[in-house]
Amino acid sequence: MASIDKPPLGTSTVKWRFPEIHPEGRKYALIAGAIALASLFIWDFITWPLVFLTVGVAAFFRDPVRVTPQEEGLIVSPADGLVTMIERVPVPPELAGPQALGNAPLLRVSVFMSVFDVHINRTPITGTVRHVIYISGKFMNADFDKASEENERQHVLVEDRHGLRVGFTQIAGLVARRIVSFVKAGDMVVAGQRIGLIRFGSRVDVFLPEGYGCTVALGQRAIAGETILAKKGAPAATGISQ
Structure with missing residues (x-):
């Protein structure tokens, strides 16, 4: 032989x-x-x-090919881009309620994608897609806070085998004119798997469950499927622009 x-x-x-x-x-x-x-x-x-x-x-x-961390208790970035907002906000109505993310405010991490970033979006955790909700709307600058309520957007909810639910929202921007989904409710996905894209500049909001500490700082660049946005029990991250 x-x-x-x-x-x-x-x-x-x-x-x-x-x-x-x-x-x-x-x-x-x-x-x-x-x-x-x-x-x-x-x-x-x-x-x-x-x-x-x-x-x-x-x-x-x-x-591009991405290498996704496989450790338990991680939430990875669904998008490439700049972390522009980290704040506690009310959950969107489409993701609220006992069968979704609940009704209490959650920490939202917003990743802004310029036209120069990769626009393939990926799921932040492994699990089952419970909801994919598309809403038509305006096309204002996705970096504006009110874009999360007025722009064209798509909400996605993924639940893992332990019952942990993570919701994220794809938001069309000033130039982006279409959100393309690769998944539907009931699909099984693994962390870092491609779930859709937004054409020509946009934003993705991730709503972190209680008990998960944000591990990125404002102004940091995130890489879809690789950058860890949050970790169970971790302290909040701080950063210095330099």
């Missing part, structure tokens, strides 16, 4: 690679590329700007 060569102890087999383009965005990249190609025969002076636009569209829909 032929022997199998193994890498020497301590040798890493992890290599950098270009992120793939999510299938949801491939058609847009192809359309932009086709227009850029056609411009060569019509208005060649705009070809290069259109080429840059094509690259930008492809980059917007990039879908």
